[in-house]
Each structure stands twice: as structure tokens, then as C-alpha cells.
Amino acid sequence: MDPSIVLASKDAVTGSLGAVAYGLAAIGPGIGIGLIFGLGVQAIARQPEAEQVAFRYMLIGFALAEALALIGFVVPFVFP
Structure with a gap:
């Protein structure tokens, strides 16, 4: 495998860790609302x-x- 392809794929992964955290934080309120x-x-x-x-x-x-879901949405923007 060509090493330049591996480096390009690592550099292509960008985004906000806060968005991932909010996605995980929304699981709890979603389950709670369903219950x-x-x-x-x-x-x-x-x-x-x-x-x-x-x-x-x-x-x-x-x-x-x-x-709780809305607080989880706001926190990544307040604390980057």
C-alpha cells in the first residue's frame, strides 16, 4: 500500500469533536423520551x-x- 494514500486519508478526516460528543449525548435523552x-x-x-x-x-x-438534549447541544459551542 502506498504511504501517501494513508497520509491523505488521515488528513481527510476533519470535523468537530463537539459534534461527535453531542451525537453521543443525544442517545440518553432519546431513550428517556421513549421510555x-x-x-x-x-x-x-x-x-x-x-x-x-x-x-x-x-x-x-x-x-x-x-x-438535557439542548444543554448537550449548547455545551460544545460554549466550551470549544
């Missing part, structure tokens, strides 16, 4: 009369999980 709504639908199916309360808690949990 929140999945278990919330299950709770409503088990007790339809408690739909208002369950839905309220689902939205609060969603907002908190989404805030």
Missing part, C-alpha cells in the same frame, strides 16, 4: 380515568429530558 411516552401510554391504557394526571407528568418528564 416516558411508552410507559405513559401504558399507564393511560391501564387507568383511563387518570389520563389527565398521567399526561401532565409525561409532559413534565419530556421537558426535562429535552432540556
Whole structure:
């Protein structure tokens, strides 16, 4: 294998480590949001009369999980 090809391929890899970190950081809130709504639908199916309360808690949990994702998005720009 030609060494110049190996050097060219190493130099071609550019990008932001922050973008990679955000991609990894978005996994946690994504799983959390899925669990929140999945278990919330299950709770409503088990007790339809408690739909208002369950839905309220689902939205609060969603907002908190989404805030973590947004913080993960902002941090790489604040601390380069």
C-alpha cells in the first residue's frame, strides 16, 4: 500500500469533536423520551380515568429530558 494514500486519508478526516460528543449525548435523552411516552401510554391504557394526571407528568418528564438534549447541544459551542 502506498504511504501517501494513508497520509491523505488521515488528513481527510476533519470535523468537530463537539459534534461527535453531542451525537453521543443525544442517545440518553432519546431513550428517556421513549421510555416516558411508552410507559405513559401504558399507564393511560391501564387507568383511563387518570389520563389527565398521567399526561401532565409525561409532559413534565419530556421537558426535562429535552432540556438535557439542548444543554448537550449548547455545551460544545460554549466550551470549544
